[in-house]
Amino acid sequence: MNGLKEKIIQNLIAENRWKLFLNGLGITLEVTFFAVLIGIVLGFIIAIIRSSSKYTFKSATANLIMRVLDFICRVYLTVIRGTPVLVQLMIMYFVIFASSSNKVLAAVLSFGLNSAAYVAEIIRSGIMSIDGGQLEAGRSLGFNYASTMVYVIIPQAFKNVLPALANEFIVLLKETSVSAMIGLSDLTYGANLIRSRTYEAFFPLIFLALIYLVMVMLFSWLVSKLERRLRNSDR
């Protein structure tokens, strides 16, 4: 029992090692937060472009622009989903950010751009799940296409895909752990550092896993609360 206590102290408290966890946690949360933000905004834009590309607009120019944008989006999705996120991260940091050493920004951009591709497909599946009559009802009242999307289609689509979206963000949060590969001092990096100092793998890694687990559980709980609120109309 004494040995256990000693080891915990050695791995977590001695030399302020908990600070490695705390600072790492801060970086992990920072990267995740901004990556989610990029993912949502860009993902929504891509989803709307992709699901509007089949729609025939009145002006020929609008149709042409939509088709070009749709093509760009499809290339983007193919590339992002076709390559590992770790490779994307390394390209971002060692190639694109070669002359800079802003690891946080490189990680935020990599994970954000990566997540956007998945978010886009999730949202698009949500938009496609909405009955065509909803768009017609909106249009028949006099709303233009964009307003109908904003007031009628997107809110319903969002509600339908919320579980899938939450899943994507849980994956993203955990995925940021690979950014130790570019030397970003995130949570995983901190735990690993302790392991290399104390020659003790068990406590730092289990503690690391616990922190991720608690964060994910907290997030899941928040999402389920939101889901319940949005389900008001389904009673």
Add this chain to the structure above:
Amino acid sequence: MTDNNILIETKGLKKSFGQTEVLKGIDLKIKRGEVIVIIGPSGSGKSTFLRCLNLLETPTGGDIYFDGNNLMDKHTNINLHRRKMGMVFQHFNLFPHMSILKNMTLAPVKLLGFSKAQAEEKAMTLLKRVGLEDRAKSYPSQLSGGQKQRIAIVRALCMEPEVMLFDEPTSALDPEMVGEVLDVMKSLATSGMTMAVVTHEMGFAREVGDRVLFMDEGVIMEQGTPDEIFNHPQNPRTQSFLSKVL
């Protein structure tokens, strides 16, 4: 457009889906305050014709004049005209994520610049008219089919339209709920609303219609007063259709 009494006029209206020509040139004038009932077998093009009137389907040829404006003109902003053309669908198409009151006030507030209070007052008045004022706070999923369709009608009326288009409004309803919806439509017709109704309810067509159109194979085969169509049909297709449904 010279005759100010004509609200909607179609000239040679055509619509094809791929190789299939669904509408083969429809000419029709709808007068203000007139109730037009369109009947005909499935696949006759009657729903497509109705949906062309507010450009939910884009016609492949011909012209549509609404209140003197050619809706087929590239420079016409169809959104402005749709505000004045209420539409009721077979499957209601209420917005399930909004309360009944929100369903009804969304468009007047966002498009007509009504204040929330104004729009809600108008909505409540209309809800009272169809006997559903106690459902204002409900959501569509909590209503029966007949109630949903009555809400869909008053949602369209909130925009103060000049014409109401009904696309088989009772076809998706349980039989015992058809009556309550038809009653609302009848009182709307009595109030002088211009209406175009695609329906299989022959009783309604006979009782409420000012003019009945029989459509088949993408053309208007015959039209006339309910008495002319139902009691003295001239066209053999009309006769054969009516003998099957009456």
